[in-house]
Structure formats: C-alpha cells, structure tokens
Amino acid sequence: MRGSTAMLTRRRAPGPSIGPVPLDTDALTRHLLFTGGTGSGKSHTMYRIIEALIRLGCCIIVACAKFTEAAQIRRICERAGALDRYHPITPDGPLRVNLADYLMTMPGGSTAQATRFLMRLNEISVRQDGSRGDEAYWANLFEQGTNCSLDLPRLAYGTGTLKDAYDALATSPASREEINSDAYKASKCGQMLEAASRLRKREFDAGTRDPRTERRYERVVDFFLRELATVGSKGRGAVLSMNSGLTGRLLVDFHDLFCTETTLDFARAEREGWVMPIDAPVLTHDVAGKVVNAAFIMLFQMYALRRDASTVSRPLIICRDEAAQFLIPDWDWNVATVARSHMLSHIDAVQGLEVLESALGGDMKAEREAQAFASQHRTLIAFGNNEPKTNEYVSKLIGMERDFMMSAQPRPEQPKEISSLDDVLGCAQGYGYSEQYQPIIRPEEFARFDVGQCVLMSGGRYRFLDLKEKR
C-alpha cells in the first residue's frame, strides 16, 4: 500500500431524500414530467396517476400518439366508475369546434387571435418538413394570408369556417388581369369579396358601418387584389402551400370536427370532470394527428387561462404522453409559467432530451427549448434510459455526495529510534483526509434500471423507487 490512497468510507451525505409527494394543487400546477427509454414504464405509471386524478373528479384532456390510448383511457374510466365522464374527441364524434368562428368570437377572441393560433399550429406542420418557417418574408406573407382569409368570410357572411378561409385563399386572383375575368368573379374568393362589398354598401346606407370593420375590409381587399395578386406565382405558391400544409391537412379527415358547429363546451367539461382523449392518433394521421392534438390542447389551455380560477377547487389537467410530438415551445412555455395561478397542470412524458430536441428541429434553438421544457416541470420521474444527455441532466439534478478519502503515508527510511510497534513494522506514521464529490447516481446507472425503476425528484429532493409490479 506504499503511497497509495484508499477509500475508507463512502457515506451518503445527509440526503435531500424526499418523502411522499402530495398529489395536490401545488404539485400538479408546477407540472410533472416522466422521462425514460421505450418500455421503461412511463405510460404505465402515467396511467396510474390519471386514474387517481379521475377518481378525484378532475377534468382531463389527453393527447394521443398511439391508437390504443383512447381505449386505454376508457378502461381506466370504467375501472374508476367514471364511464359517464368519458368523452373522447374523435374525427366524426359529437364534440366539435368551428375553429375559425370559435377563435374569433370567444371572449377575447379576434382575427389576430385566430391567426396566431394557426401560426402556432403551423410550427408543428413545418417542423415536420425540416424547416422552422422562420424566414421573415414568408412568415409575414403567411400571417397576412391567414389573417385576411379568416376575415373575408366574416366580412361577407358574418361567420365562416376554416374551409371558407382556405377557399378564399386558394381561389384568389393570381394576377391583376385575372381580377377582371369571369372565372374569378364566379370563384369563392370573388363571391365573398362581392358579398362583403354589398354588405358594406348596405351598412353605409343605413349609417351602421363600424370603422373597425371598414378597416378590416380595406385590409382584405388590399391583400387579395393588390398584394397577393402581384407577388408573382412563386410568392403566391408559397403562401398557398404553407396554408394547405396546415389547413389542407385538417380539411380532409377533420372537416366536420373543425368546420361545422361548436359543441364542445369546456366550462361544462370542467364542471362535470370530463375525461377527453383526443382520438386522432399520430400513428394513424401523421402530421394532421399532431396538429389536431395540439389544436385541442391549445384550446383547452386558452380556456384555462381565460376562466376565473379563483373559485376553482381542482386544476384542469393536460396529459401528453410522447409530448415531443405536440409541443409548441414559445406558447407552451408561456402557459406553463402562468399555469399555477390559472389552476392548470401539465403531465408530460418524453423519452429524453435528445429525442425531444430532435422532434423540435434538432438545432441549437431546439436544444435550449428542450432544456427549458424539462426545467419547467418541478416533479420529475426518471425511468431507465440509454440517452447520455438525459441521464447526465437527471444525475446532475439529483446532485453530488461527499466521499471521504483517507490516505496513509508509510515512512520510507528506517526510524532512528524504535519505541512503538509502528516503528518496528515500518508502517504508517501519518494520515491524510481528503474529500471528493461524486454524483449520487452516476449517469450510466440509469441504463441499468429495470422496468418500473425510477428516481422521483421534486423541488431538489429525490428518492429511488422500484415500482415494478409482480405479475
């Protein structure tokens, strides 16, 4: 042992070990996150929490990535004796939202509000195509196109659907010359502009024209007949392709869901504690499935933010298993930040930071967005994982512990006097202590977790849990 250092003790520092995490409003509205590789037990555990929340009477909306999820939620409701509160949102079901109309007429709604909503959904749609749609010119043209195409049906008929907005844009004149053609006059866009102009005249005659409506009308006419008709076929093509990338995807399988009437009443859903899986699974509907799920989640969030939460006793719950598919970073992060005062909870599951980053676009911005997302969840349940980045993140969050190292230095030469056994044996004369800090759970240990094994963390405290059930 000459000159060597031996580790004599490995003591757990007085641990930030956590006791039971209460399933109360405070914990819920600071959000819960599950991480873990495929098959590690995230969904299974999330379902157990959902069941508990159903039993507490909470109103829950559940994003669905897989086809089995809605059926699973139904079974949970059945088990909890709450089948009457099970109200799935399906492409052909009774729960519908006339999206364009709803966003423009809900309390606080407007064309600008509806446009922003669609722009956010568009982020999900373009993320898939490998571009973030952040080139200012196209983004601006797309925003103007969305805004004016939403406004035109309302200016013509007082109401409108997403399909009307899409038609307005798709049939608008492609050049100055076309504006005078019969084909344009007979088109949906031509008809709507004509109806809007007739209504305008009637209102002027009656002296009831509202100046705001007049400004919107002028903006729409300018856009369709001056700007869009002259941007050239490339510009027009780009606006149309962005628009059809979003609304076109919705209008085939989800026309009835988004373009008929509004029957979904969130206030009632909250009062009666509805459990609403959004049964438009990504695995069946691909990008449109993501957009539909994200749309309903966003509607639910908007409802949560505008209701008076001061008298509410239970938080509204949003569950997003495979959350990476449905996130709209800027919006979601803002909502998560104010969710506490609005009694809104997010329960999310992602495989890990790297999968999340890649789903958000894979660039440096995506990396920051993934970190920000993770850090917005106060409670983290980390299952087994092969992803170094996630494991390092979790390991760091759990923290370090102190290791005491003790060293003994033997005397090299013969002692001058022999007065003790040590002198005879020539063994250690002095001791040294040193301290080292080591991760309490090293990142690579997560790769060895069995199904159901996880670390539960909340507010800087942690505990290892083995939730594996005997079958």
Ligand SMILES: Nc1ncnc2c1ncn2[C@@H]1O[C@H](COP(=O)(O)OP(=O)(O)OP(=O)(O)O)[C@@H](O)[C@H]1O
């Ligand atoms: N605590 C547990 N005890 C016993 N078996 C479990 C436990 N948790 C999950 N399982 C089983 O392990 C399998 C995978 O679990 P689960 O679907 O929850 O994983 P996951 O992390 O959601 O995976 P994925 O990312 O693929 O969705 C399932 O068959 C499930 O029944």
Ligand SMILES: [Mg+2]
């Ligand atoms: Mg799962």
